[in-house]
Amino acid sequence: xxxxxxxxxxxxxxxxxxxxxxxxxxxxxxxxxxxxxxxxxxxxxxxxxxxxxxxxxxxxxxxxxxxxxxxxxxxxxxxxxxxxxxxxxxxxxxxxxxxxxxxxxxxxxxxxxxxxxxxxxxxxxxxxxxxxxxxxxxxxxxxxxxxxxxxxxxxxxxxxxxxxxxxxxxxxxxxxxxxxxx
Numbered sequence: 118x119x120x121x122x123x124x125x126x127x128x129x130x131x132x133x134x135x136x137x138x139x140x141x142x143x144x145x146x147x148x149x150x151x152x153x154x155x156x157x158x159x160x161x162x163x164x165x166x167x168x169x170x171x172x173x174x175x176x177x178x179x180x181x182x183x184x185x186x187x188x189x190x191x192x193x194x195x196x197x198x199x200x201x202x203x204x205x206x207x208x209x210x211x212x213x214x215x216x217x218x219x220x221x222x223x224x225x226x227x228x229x230x231x232x233x234x235x236x237x238x239x240x241x242x243x244x245x246x247x248x249x250x251x252x253x254x255x256x257x258x259x260x261x262x263x264x265x266x267x268x269x270x271x272x273x274x275x276x277x278x279x280x281x282x283x284x285x286x287x288x289x290x291x292x293x294x295x296x297x298x299x
Contacts, residue, residue, distance in 0.1 A: 129141050131146050133145075133191065133192055133195075134195055135192055135193070144256060145192070145261060148252035149186055151248045152185055152189065152249045152252075152253075153186065155182055155242065155245045155246045155274075158246075159175050159178050159179045159278075162238035162239045162241075162242045162281075163175035165234050166235045166239070167285075171281055174281065181202055181270065184201035185202050185253075185267055187201065188201065188202065188267065189253065189256065196262065196264070207273060210277055211273060214276060217281070218280060220284055228294070228295060229294045229295065232291050232292070232294060242278050247275045253271060
């Protein structure tokens, strides 16, 4: 039954977009796994958020993360063929952050996740995006990925996840719980 598996990874390696394979524990594979998890977590959050405008933002972010994965999966000269996330996507996130931040005030302390199922999913997505950011930062520091805009995008992506939590709470009339009482 071909199609759903190839068996190529049975030796503990994974393919790249271009020639070669790397061990599944390689930092590039770790970054790709974290980006994949982040996209999946955004999808879960999107399925749980009621607001269509927030769903749209999350869907666009998922598409961007798949483009980031393409670039990270393409070593060396192949990376430029897959470069799709840059200043335009970072500017889009920054404009969405700017627009949405007018609806809420910055909390004076840490907010506990989980006031709603959607809020909990957004909080989980935020942390996974942060991990993906750390993994991509390592690749950039090692010279394996050149596009520094990916770091800016991932940094803004985690920020907007936090903001989406606050906006979703506000729009649903939910009061966030602070980590420190009193």
